[in-house]
Amino acid sequence: MNRPVEAAPPGSPGTLVERGPAALRSEVLFPRTRAQLRTSMYSEIQRERADIGGLMARPEHREWNPELIKPKKLLNPVKASRNHQEMHRELLMNHRRGLGVDSKPELQRVLEHRRRNQLIKKKKEELEAKRLQCPFEQELLRRQQRLNQLEKPPEKEEDHAPEFIKVRENLRRITTLTSGERAL
Known part of the structure; x- marks a missing residue:
């Protein structure tokens, strides 16, 4: 932490505290203009980019050796498959409209709304x-309902009658119909 503080020339990057008291005096005597401040900020950004650029391989350096194997870009399965593309497009449209994934299609929502209104x-x-x-x-x-209730029990009694009685009644009907046909 005890490093010597050098006086930076006016217009150089860095804060006045970092540069020391000599820089502070020079700034007070010769204040920087806005253009100088902009250029100094630009040079700081360029210096930071140069530091970052050293970490990444530049394209010119990759192309100078033709014997190197160049990597191929992998295919994106979403872009390769038509079904994936359609699904992705639909999801994007739903997201833009503000619909959730679990929400129903518009037609189904309208039909349910109509049914609800009808009910x-x-x-x-x-x-x-x-x-x-x-x-x-x-x-x-009320009277109509009472009459209906009084008429229903006899029908129920007929349903509970033994089968031989029902068959006998059916035979009587058949014999009366055949005798009526003979008379004609």
Whole structure:
């Protein structure tokens, strides 16, 4: 940490504290213009790029020896397959529209929306129909339901009758039909 501080000429990169008190005096006496500051910042950036460029191989150095094996670029499976391309395109479009991967297609969403609206409409109509019925109509409906209930049990009893009785009734019907045909 105890290194000697050198006075840098005005316009050189670095902060005044890094350059020392002599640089501070020169900056106070001869302040840098904006153009000088811009060029010094540009030179700092170029110097940093030169340091980074030493780490990477430049294309000119690769081409000077023809005996070297040049690497081939690998094929991207997404770009190589048409199915992958279509899927990737669809995912991009969905992402741009703000749709999640699990979201449904537009047609399916519209159909579900219509079904939902139809069910809501039917329920509203049924409720309104019940409200609009006058007491007289309600009483008629109750009586109709009671009559239907009274008629249904005899039919059920016929269904529970033994099979030989049903067969006998069928035979009677057949004999009456054949005797009616003979009369004609």
